[in-house]
Amino acid sequence: MADRGRRGTGTNQEAVRRHNLATLLGHVHRSGGVSRAQLTERMGLNRSTIADLVRELEDLSAVRQSTPEAGANPRAGAGRPSIDVNPDPEVVFVIAAELGVDTMDVARVGLGGLPLDRMSTATPKDPDPELLLDTLAELVRTMLKTADEGSRLVGIGIAVPGVVTDQSGLVRFAPNLGWTDVPLSSMLAARFGRRVPVHLGNDAELGALSEHTRGAGRHKSDLIYISCDVGVGGGVIVGGVPMMGASGYAGEIGHQPFNPRGHTCRCGNIGCWEVEIGSHAVAAAVGCPPEEIHRLVDYLQPGPGVPQELRRLGRSLGLGLGGLVNVFNPEMVILGGVLRWVFPLVRDDVLEALDEWALKAPAEQAQIVLPWLGGDSVIIGAAELAFTDVLEDPVDTLQRAKGAISAILG
Numbered sequence: 001m002a003d004r005g006r007r008g009t010g011t012n013q014e015a016v017r018r019h020n021l022a023t024l025l026g027h028v029h030r031s032g033g034v035s036r037a038q039l040t041e042r043m044g045l046n047r048s049t050i051a052d053l054v055r056e057l058e059d060l061s062a063v064r065q066s067t068p069e070a071g072a073n074p075r076a077g078a079g080r081p082s083i084d085v086n087p088d089p090e091v092v093f094v095i096a097a098e099l100g101v102d103t104m105d106v107a108r109v110g111l112g113g114l115p116l117d118r119m120s121t122a123t124p125k126d127p128d129p130e131l132l133l134d135t136l137a138e139l140v141r142t143m144l145k146t147a148d149e150g151s152r153l154v155g156i157g158i159a160v161p162g163v164v165t166d167q168s169g170l171v172r173f174a175p176n177l178g179w180t181d182v183p184l185s186s187m188l189a190a191r192f193g194r195r196v197p198v199h200l201g202n203d204a205e206l207g208a209l210s211e212h213t214r215g216a217g218r219h220k221s222d223l224i225y226i227s228c229d230v231g232v233g234g235g236v237i238v239g240g241v242p243m244m245g246a247s248g249y250a251g252e253i254g255h256q257p258f259n260p261r262g263h264t265c266r267c268g269n270i271g272c273w274e275v276e277i278g279s280h281a282v283a284a285a286v287g288c289p290p291e292e293i294h295r296l297v298d299y300l301q302p303g304p305g306v307p308q309e310l311r312r313l314g315r316s317l318g319l320g321l322g323g324l325v326n327v328f329n330p331e332m333v334i335l336g337g338v339l340r341w342v343f344p345l346v347r348d349d350v351l352e353a354l355d356e357w358a359l360k361a362p363a364e365q366a367q368i369v370l371p372w373l374g375g376d377s378v379i380i381g382a383a384e385l386a387f388t389d390v391l392e393d394p395v396d397t398l399q400r401a402k403g404a405i406s407a408i409l410g
């Protein structure tokens with residue numbers, strides 16, 4: 001679609017220009033700042049076209065230009081220094097939320113992926129979604145009050161621990177929240193209006209998205225991100241593309257059959273993998289009482305001796321990973337959630353069990369790693385999802401976002 005500076009006519013020319021604006025903003029967002037010379041090279045457009053596009057995004061307050069000091073910009077190459085194009089995170093931002101079973105996190109994330117502000121509260125124990133969304137809406141309003149005047153909220157992204165599709169805006173099944181068929185997008189629109197687009201995603205899928213875009217899996221095309229709280233989910237990227245399944249529900253790896261003699265899962269089946277390795281199983285293995293589960297991490301600090309129960313759990317983790325490695329042949333499996341603390345303690349048990357179960361060929365290249373984005377993978381993934389509209393059509397989305405914050409604050 002690059003126009004290479006040629007003159008088009010009418011709507012066609014306008015469509016090309018909008019496409020190029022979107023592509024350019026995508027480069028700036030993903031790199032967090034890029035020189036005009038690099039944009040010229042990456043987009044295959046001439047310098048004056050790039051300069052015009054940048055100026056238009058600058059007029060929309062989406063980017064800023066700056067001239068680096070002499071000698072400070074090795075990217076510019078020979079000749080005059082190239083001008084840097086940076087995102088304006090305080091001006092264009094999204095709200096991302098992670099609905100956990102125990103806690104609910106909300107973040108304001110600026111263009112370029114920069115977290116600006118973060119708040120957290122206990123998730124209401126009542127399964128009534130209206131109650132949870134009231135709490136969420138209150139957090140969002142408090143956060144929006146700190147945003148600069150004139151800044152633009154361009155999207156809201158919500159990570160849900162369950163089976164969701166963004167197209168329908170429906171949470172089909174979130175057993176650990178006690179939800180079935182909850183029309184989350186329209187319920188949020190009732191609170192925030194329809195000026196700001198709302199997107200929903202499965203928590204593990206969003207963890208996979210952010211780690212693939214900005215984290216441990218940046219240069220990998222086949223990876224699995226595992227989210228692990230009370231429930232266990234999987235975000236699978238195959239050939240560089242998220243694997244969604246026929247109706248968008250793929251990746252529910254926590255409900256693989258694992259132990260037919262085990263406990264009943266919240267989904268109704270007996271012995272799902274998540275019952276064996278989820279946070280409740282981890283708590284039981286390290287002697288953390290249920291009322292202390294919010295500080296489970298304190299029980300998972302390195303020290304002399306690892307409880308046998310935790311080593312057994314490590315084996316269950318490794319065997320399940322072996323199965324996933326056999327099915328998906330990933331280059332990398334990223335262990336998120338509570339597994340970030342479990343894995344370093346029982347690494348040998350996990351890898352030994354994995355090697356036992358996985359076939360030799362796919363096991364050879366499967367790296368088992370921790371997320372680079374730490375505890376932020378899922379919420380940064382929700383933010384990436386919330387940026388969808390502005391990265392597809394910056395002009396329309398930024399215009400629509402005018403006044404959206406004051407409309408939400410009422």
Ligand SMILES: [Zn+2]
Nearest residue numbers: 255265267272
């Ligand atoms: Zn289950």
